[in-house]
Amino acid sequence: MSNLKSLAKDTAIYGLSSIVARFINYLLVPIQTARFAASGGEYGIITNVYAYVSILIILLTFGMETTFFRFMSKEGEDPRKVYSTALTMLMTSSMISVLLVLCFLHPIAAAAGYADHPEFVAVMFVTVAIDAFMAIPFAYLRYLHKPVKFATLKIINILLNILLNILYLIVLPKLKLNLFGIYDEQFTLNVAYVFYINLFCTIATLLMLWKEWATMPFRIDWNTCKRMLGYTWPLLVMGVAGQLNQAASQIIFPRFFDGTQAEARAQLGIYGACIKIAMIMVMITQAFRFAYEPFVFGKSKDKNNRETYAQAMKYYLIFTLLAFLVVMGYLDVLKFVIGKSYWEGLRVVPIVMAAEIMFGVFFNLSFWYKLTDRTIWGAYFSGIGAVVLITTDILLIPQYSYMACAWAGFAAYATSMILSFFIGQHYYPIRYPLKSMAVYVLMAVLFYAVMQAVPHEWPVVLRLAINTALICAFVGHILYHDLPLKSLPVVGKYFR
Numbered sequence: 001m002s003n004l005k006s007l008a009k010d011t012a013i014y015g016l017s018s019i020v021a022r023f024i025n026y027l028l029v030p031i032q033t034a035r036f037a038a039s040g041g042e043y044g045i046i047t048n049v050y051a052y053v054s055i056l057i058i059l060l061t062f063g064m065e066t067t068f069f070r071f072m073s074k075e076g077e078d079p080r081k082v083y084s085t086a087l088t089m090l091m092t093s094s095m096i097s098v099l100l101v102l103c104f105l106h107p108i109a110a111a112a113g114y115a116d117h118p119e120f121v122a123v124m125f126v127t128v129a130i131d132a133f134m135a136i137p138f139a140y141l142r143y144l145h146k147p148v149k150f151a152t153l154k155i156i157n158i159l160l161n162i163l164l165n166i167l168y169l170i171v172l173p174k175l176k177l178n179l180f181g182i183y184d185e186q187f188t189l190n191v192a193y194v195f196y197i198n199l200f201c202t203i204a205t206l207l208m209l210w211k212e213w214a215t216m217p218f219r220i221d222w223n224t225c226k227r228m229l230g231y232t233w234p235l236l237v238m239g240v241a242g243q244l245n246q247a248a249s250q251i252i253f254p255r256f257f258d259g260t261q262a263e264a265r266a267q268l269g270i271y272g273a274c275i276k277i278a279m280i281m282v283m284i285t286q287a288f289r290f291a292y293e294p295f296v297f298g299k300s301k302d303k304n305n306r307e308t309y310a311q312a313m314k315y316y317l318i319f320t321l322l323a324f325l326v327v328m329g330y331l332d333v334l335k336f337v338i339g340k341s342y343w344e345g346l347r348v349v350p351i352v353m354a355a356e357i358m359f360g361v362f363f364n365l366s367f368w369y370k371l372t373d374r375t376i377w378g379a380y381f382s383g384i385g386a387v388v389l390i391t392t393d394i395l396l397i398p399q400y401s402y403m404a405c406a407w408a409g410f411a412a413y414a415t416s417m418i419l420s421f422f423i424g425q426h427y428y429p430i431r432y433p434l435k436s437m438a439v440y441v442l443m444a445v446l447f448y449a450v451m452q453a454v455p456h457e458w459p460v461v462l463r464l465a466i467n468t469a470l471i472c473a474f475v476g477h478i479l480y481h482d483l484p485l486k487s488l489p490v491v492g493k494y495f496r
Contacts, residue, residue, distance in 0.1 A: 028162060051248075071227075082217065119195075136213075252397065267402055298411045321444040
């Protein structure tokens with residue numbers, strides 16, 4: 001139980017920072033969706049470009065974060081050599097990639113669908129390259145258990161991004177000015193500001209991380225490098241395939257949508273804005289991952305580690321299901337995060353949230369092959385999931401538009417999760433409390449069904465009251481069966 005409390009403490013710190021950061025980042029959604037109407041397709045461009053970004057960041061970091069934690073905690077390894085080797089590898093690969101992209105900028109921009117705006121691709125790629133390099137200094141902060149500095153830098157980055165978005169997308173357009181002269185009303189220039197602002201904030205964060213990277217020797221220990229690459233290449237394949245499950249739909253959509261490019265961008269913008277509401281699940285999973293990855297490798301030698309992993313899985317599922325019910329129960333309020341012209345896409349939210357829960361379960365399951373050094377299995381699972389997603393998208397997008405994207409992600413994560421569970425039980429059996437977990441899943445499904453059955457003609461206040469009662473019933477079940485009040489930190493002593 002002490003292990004779980006330690007994990008919960010770190011998750012709470014990372015989680016609070018992640019929640020604050022994501023909440024602040026959510027402000028970008030109303031700002032950008034207010035500035036860019038759904039019909040214009042500008043937000044579709046942003047959605048499409050950042051889908052490419054999410055794939056590129058995986059390629060440029062090539063699984064080195066997980067590899068870094070594995071080798072830093074591995075017996076017989078020199079942590080300083082591991083850190084300098086990882087840092088130098090990412091710096092070198094990022095610089096070479098930027099040079100190659102700049103040399104072939106125009107054909108790459110044309111292939112991405114932005115032949116008229118190659119600057120989108122150039123700015124995007126430089127930003128991703130810097131982000132990839134910073135992955136190891138940020139991982140080093142997690143290794144040193146410095147969540148406060150980690151969180152502070154992340155939040156500063158987002159706050160700066162928000163302020164500059166407000167300045168360039170709202171304040172200066174009202175004044176018909178920008179910092180360099182007369183404001184250009186062309187939407188493409190407005191969209192470009194979003195990318196330039198992101199690059200500026202990334203460079204600022206890099207400078208604030210100066211101590212973590214500039215004071216380290218940039219040297220590669222080739223023996224360490226060889227072993228790290230042998231461990232990480234399946235993680236790269238797994239990472240790309242896994243990220244394809246999240247981003248491929250936004251990349252594929254404009255190419256298979258049955259309509260004009262302008263209509264495709266408008267529909268993609270609606271989908272991209274609405275899935276932002278579902279990102280609370282990504283937030284929870286990310287917070288859990290930041291704490292869980294070093295925790296798992298650190299506890300790998302403990303005798304009762306499998307029991308700990310099983311309990312961690314259960315609590316992860318409980319709280320993500322609770323988050324699902326909260327979001328769906330208060331969707332009538334949360335929908336105001338995005339512009340009204342985007343509301344028609346809200347029906348994707350429950351599907352995307354359910355898919356993200358399964359992704360989180362898949363992430364929890366993934367440690368059996370990481371701990372046994374069978375990382376190739378992760379590549380298999382994610383690769384199969386990516387094939388399911390892309391196939392579903394190609395077949396269904398022409399007929400069902402962005403709803404196909406939501407269901408494609410659901411099918412892909414379900415496939416990866418189920419495969420990982422059954423094969424993992426063969427190589428690294430863990431006795432998960434499946435019966436108890438199934439009860440929570442069934443309760444969540446039942447309560448969601450009741451929420452949906454309440455007529456939409458009823459007053460919003462009444463619907464919110466019914467949904468609140470259902471959420472409280474779910475919380476009551478948690479407190480009674482798995483998390484009694486007396487076990488809670490700080491306040492628990494008042495319930496003994």
